[in-house]
Amino acid sequence: MRRPLISGNWKMNLNHYEAITIVQKLVYTIPNETYETVDVSVHPPFTDIRSVQTVIEADSLDIFLGAQHCHWDDHGAYTGEISPVFLAKLDVDYVVCGHSERRELFGETDEMVAAKVEAILRHEMLPIMCVGETLDEREAGVTEDKVLAQVRAGLADRSAEQVASLVIAYEPIWAIGTGRTATADDAQAVCAAIRSVVSTDWGSDAGAAVRIQYGGSVKSGNTTELMAMPDIDGALVGGASLDADEFARIVQFAAG
Numbered sequence: 001m002r003r004p005l006i007s008g009n010w011k012m013n014l015n016h017y018e019a020i021t022i023v024q025k026l027v028y029t030i031p032n033e034t035y036e037t038v039d040v041s042v043h044p045p046f047t048d049i050r051s052v053q054t055v056i057e058a059d060s061l062d063i064f065l066g067a068q069h070c071h072w073d074d075h076g077a078y079t080g081e082i083s084p085v086f087l088a089k090l091d092v093d094y095v096v097c098g099h100s101e102r103r104e105l106f107g108e109t110d111e112m113v114a115a116k117v118e119a120i121l122r123h124e125m126l127p128i129m130c131v132g133e134t135l136d137e138r139e140a141g142v143t144e145d146k147v148l149a150q151v152r153a154g155l156a157d158r159s160a161e162q163v164a165s166l167v168i169a170y171e172p173i174w175a176i177g178t179g180r181t182a183t184a185d186d187a188q189a190v191c192a193a194i195r196s197v198v199s200t201d202w203g204s205d206a207g208a209a210v211r212i213q214y215g216g217s218v219k220s221g222n223t224t225e226l227m228a229m230p231d232i233d234g235a236l237v238g239g240a241s242l243d244a245d246e247f248a249r250i251v252q253f254a255a256g
């Protein structure tokens with residue numbers, strides 16, 4: 001049985017004071033029993049992570065700590081980059097990698113994504129590896145070709161056990177921050193294709209275990225429909241995760 005994972009990707013929003021406030025608000029808005037059926041992670045900017053970690057640890061919260069990105073090497077001359085070692089030291093649980101904004105705006109390639117996936121696992125954190133097609137690709141009918149190639153490239157050298165443990169986020173690029181969501185049926189079709197490739201390439205146990213999130217304009221109003229789909233195991237939520245009440249509603253709808 002796959003536990004759904006709802007992840008709040010705050011992107012470049014919320015300073016560390018605002019981050020603490022939103023986590024505290026989530027804590028008193030989400031009933032404790034919700035965490036029995038759903039996992040929740042928050043992915044603050046790097047400058048907030050230590051503050052959020054302190055709140056989570058001090059109050060033994062059931063929220064998982066996430067990051068949005070990291071480098072693949074442990075140390076080195078990479079001005080401005082963040083090592084996976086530093087994230088592991090802060091007890092980060094999940095690290096997003098290959099987000100389309102990183103791929104498009106910062107030139108992240110499939111090879112870099114594969115190196116990050118390896119590094120994140122090497123430091124005993126779990127990758128949330130993002131894949132997704134552009135509007136042009138969808139209209140040209142090559143959605144699955146693009147997405148499945150990204151899955152294969154990003155996970156190329158990983159073992160079946162590693163693949164079983166991680167999270168893939170299917171995020172159609174045209175649905176991110178636009179208010180447009182893939183229909184639940186369309187999202188399900190792509191997530192099913194991803195699961196099928198994982199089963200073919202890494203075995204049916206990995207296919208059955210890997211968690212696949214949908215992302216792209218997820219809100220409380222479309223959560224139930226998306227989560228009812230058999231191959232959608234959670235959501236990567238951008239804009240709607242910046243509002244504690246709205247994010248809490250998404251989490252509760254995901255919990256059923």
Ligand code: PGA
Nearest residue numbers: 176177216217237238239
């Ligand atoms: P959105 O972002 O929910 O604002 O569309 C999703 C994401 O980029 O992870």
